[in-house]
Amino acid sequence: MSDFTLPEDKAGRLERCALFYSDIVPHNHALGLKLLDIGDAEATVELPYADFLVGNPETGVIAGGAVTTLIDAACGSAVILKLNRIQPLVTLDLRIDYLRPARPHVPLIAVAECYRSTRQIAFVRALVHQGDKSNPVASAQGTFMRLEE
């Protein structure tokens, strides 16, 4: 099963994890999610602004559901990076605090960090911002479970 272990170099790891956004996960692709950057146990994912994602047609603000998907995807990638191998995961729970309204016509960027993993469970926190990390739109906390292979 060594095929599923992530490469050691950053470019290789990024390329492998980016498959979750281009090919493997249809809904990530449908929303236009892009993996921008990775760390040892951190993933930065962008949700580009698009008219079909608008939740409030009067303000043009993106729907909360799309933000939830962005966070779930970024958190999942952070877990994969922490575990250092591509493996099936399920989200157990996800809590999102909406800290301030998102601005329309500006991409949303999620930065997720897997700060602890055990044999079965991984713990992740994430922030969503629009260019200024010190002024986040949302913060989130999630737990994931590794599936038996």
Added chain:
Amino acid sequence: MSDAKSPSALAELVHHVRKTREYGQLTDAIPYTRFMGIGVENLAGEMLCRMRYTPKLIGNSFIPALHGGTLGALLESSAIFELLLQAETPRVPKVISLTVDFLRSGKAQDTFARAFITRQGRRVANVRVEAWQDDRTRPIASAHALFLLAEP
């Protein structure tokens, strides 16, 4: 609805839909619910949300299973429509926080959701929501959410 400059257009539509129960007019006016195939239906006198299955909702192609984010979206939409249409909130409620428990994997089929307002105050409402597919007694996801209803 396309007149974004009129702040009352959405409120007027909500008011209209409350009376006519033509829920499709409201969900069609919101680009994201239209994209996700999320609609409001009155089934046996009960207001439910349905997310119609399409392949673009898939998160794991191998199982296949719905993306967790799509279930979060359905649960949150269901809570908002419950507040707009049943609790008759004066404006679109703003979500403060949302906690989703993922209970079972979502199969490649339609998913239903029902929201219950636990408490509605002047400023804040607490809502819980459950989502299921074939069997309502076996929910696939549940959520509780807090909403801000009005500015002070």
